[in-house]
Amino acid sequence: MxxxxxxxxxxxxxxxxxxxxxxxxxxxxxxxxxxxxxxxxxxxxxxxxxxHRPAADLYAQLEPGDTVLLGARPGHGKTLLGLGLLLEAAKTGRGGTFFTLDYHEEDVARSLGSLGAGASAANAFALDTSDEICAAHIIARLSDSPRGTLSVIDYLQLLDQRRTNPEIGVQIRNLKRFVVSSGHILVLISQIDRAFERGAAGLPGLADVRLPNPVDLTLFTKACFLHDGEARMDTREVA
Known part of the structure; x- marks a missing residue:
């Protein structure tokens, strides 16, 4: 139907x-x-x-050492896709963690329900809702995790909200080094500028990522963008 x-x-x-x-x-x-x-x-x-299994399709394209940007405007499914990736990783026996500065446990449970996942899905990955989430916190939390572990950060721009943390560009470089050395997979959910919706039709790209402060987007090995039910993996513009 x-x-x-x-x-x-x-x-x-x-x-x-x-x-x-x-x-x-x-x-x-x-x-x-x-x-x-x-x-x-x-x-x-x-x-x-x-x-329609966008999480399965995207997960199949990820490799250990990948740092992935997942971008969309609000309401277009980027957080759901991030959670879907964690469920896909669990199916393969790999652990994962959802780091979120935006959601609470109840929000995650509702989102998993909207994906059609059962109550047990909440046990498929670890959930970290600490206010202390930053690159150093994430690296410390994942330091003993095995190669191939997939983690999702919700979301990129919120890593920049505490003045006591290093600038966001430094945090992303530190996360990149950790992912490469550990063989983890890291997905960072990202906001897209409102100006995108006033432009031409289609999907957003790296030029549309909202960056209050500078970040070297070439540090990402892959980027996936969502809009109006469509998804596109983009590796041409990133390292």
Whole structure:
């Protein structure tokens, strides 16, 4: 069954419905799913997951030592894709950690539910919501993890929010050195400038990454951009 809109737009409709009618988000998601011809949101998400697996496709292209930028405007699925990558890594027996300065445990649980993942999915990877998250914290947390461990940072620009931390360009260089020496895989979720939406149609690129302070984007080995339900892996512009 073809959906009336991409999944991220249906989620946006559910959030609007939740606010407008004062109902829990999971109830709003179920109502949107019924309109789309499914019994529940979990059934809809499972069907989409079987037919369209961007996390599996992206994960298959990652290698130990990769530092990956994952960029999109808000609401276009970048955090969900990051969580999906962690679930894919768990399927292969590799550990992982979701470092987030933006989400709480409840937010992560809801996001996993919207992916159609069961309650046990929360145990598939470690979750770090510490306010101390920065390059040094991440490196210390992962120092004993085996080669091939995949971790996701949510998100790039928030590493720059504490003045006591090194400047973000230094942090990214330190993370890059660690990933290369350890054979880890690191995915950094990134914001995209609002100006992108006023430009030509298509997907964003490195030039659209929001950078309040300078970062050498050639440190990333791969970049993936999302917009309006489409995804593109871009290795031409990065090291």
């Amino acid at each position: 073809k959906l009336s809109a991409p999944l991220f737009r249906l989620k946006r409709q559910a959030r609007l419905l939740s606010r407008a009618e004062g109902i829990p988000l999971n109830k709003a998601l179920d109502r949107i799913a019924v309109i789309e011809g499914f019994r529940s949101w979990s059934q809809l998400a499972a069907r989409v997951g079987r037919e």
